[in-house]
Amino acid sequence: DIQMTQSPSSLSASVGDRVTITCRAGQIISTFLNWYQQKAGEAPKLLIYSASNLQSGVPSRFSGNGSGTDFTLTISSLQPEDFATYYCQQSYIKFRSFGPGTKVDI
């Protein structure tokens, strides 16, 4: 399997802040990396696929970057509805795996 790590595990931020979350894969995964947002009591929601492609309907303040083993998710100006937990996930191999998550709170 491919181990995924994320940093930080949690962060505190304010509305309007620029926030960056990092994800690292245990081996090279090209750009087969997706990002999800999960709010309490809800299912995860796809934000970014293939490292940098914005899912339809997702606000443009979300962006993704990276290739190989190192990836980032950036929220350019944090909004109240963005306080949630964010997960990265690799789809390089059939055995899918997720990062441990990054909780973004106030």
Add this chain to the structure above:
Amino acid sequence: QVQLQEAGPGLVKPSETLSLTCTVSGGSVNSGTYYWSWIRQHPGKGLEWIGYIYFTGTTYYNPSLKSRPSMSIDTSRNQFSLKLSSMTAADTAVYYCARDSIGDYLPRFDSWGQGIMVTVSS
């Protein structure tokens, strides 16, 4: 807009087999562009991929679950199912069904069910 909905028991006894079904609406499970997947989330924890089934019936499971998972697909009912045997308290989790979109070779879980909480207790 495709929708997925899990159904099954909320309570399972230790050693029993969990049976969950995911009904797909607004789309067809009889498609070569998706893997139909199960993912779970232990209380307060992260996401664990359980496995997927393809429309042909081909399956692939998380090796860490050994031979416990079994998935099936019913194209006539537009459903797919998960059975997880030998349940223990460690299997208490929210179980999600999800669509893994592979048609453009950029795989991602683009649709999810709302999740069903399963508790293992006698």
